[in-house]
Amino acid sequence: MIRDDWHPNTSDTPKPGSPFIGDAVKSYLEGPPRQVPGFSSLHRMAAMLIAERAPEDGRVLVLGAGGGLELKAFAEAHPGWTFDGIDPSADMLQLAKQVVGDRGSRIGFHEGSIDVAPEGPFDAAVCLLTFHHIPIEQRLETLRQIRRRLKTDAAFVVAHVSFPQTEPERSIWIDRHIAYGAPDGADPALLDHARKAMRERLHILAPEQEEAMLREAGFSDVTLFYAALSFRGWVTYA
Helix, strand or coil: CCCCCEEEEEECCCEEECCCCHHHHHHCCCCHHHCCCCHHHHHHHHHHHHCCCCCCCCCEECCCCCCCCHHHHHHHHHCCCCEEECCCCHHHHHHHHHHHHHHHHEEEEEEECCCHHCCCCCCEECCCHHHHCCHHHHHHHHHHHHHCCEEEEEEEEEEEEEECCCCCCCHHHHHHHHHHCCCCCCHHHHHHHHHHHHHHHHHCCCCCHHHHHHHCCCCCEEEEEEEEECCCEEEEEE
């Protein structure tokens, strides 16, 4: 789940815990493919890494499942897998149900944070484009909650915004992120708004901090598999 900060309608205020509501939900499906380099390939890589250890009838936990794009990709690639999708936004979960269509019979949808996830144990977990929305003080506990729901040695795939947090590198990477995701002919005022929103609303750590936190949460063999401009992705094991 990644917020489309280009949406010009500022009257739709997100409810607590959810960055999506109203018109922002409708525009969501156009956002990630434009904003995230190699978006469809990220889904393919994540499914491949999960499949290295998950069985053909594996059960997969998906945190930040609102919108349904990764659920749809995984369900199409692996018809024997079942899923539990977690998201704080009822609107986004409703969109996910529409996106996955008849594949929804293999998916349980749960509104809330990781606390509402079934206990498992799961054969794998994935969290794409979501952790930069989670306050840093909640990150470690979220990771621990994911890990304890996984079978021993099960894979966890995570990818989101991560770049150096010292200046001037931080500002440079924010500018790059905004420039890549900008629609053609974007109003400069909207560009400035998006930069401000990214600085104030996203919770970003440097890659080395991300890896250290995964290890602190109890994961092992933390390996970078995806790096694309402002995004990083890791596979690690419970």
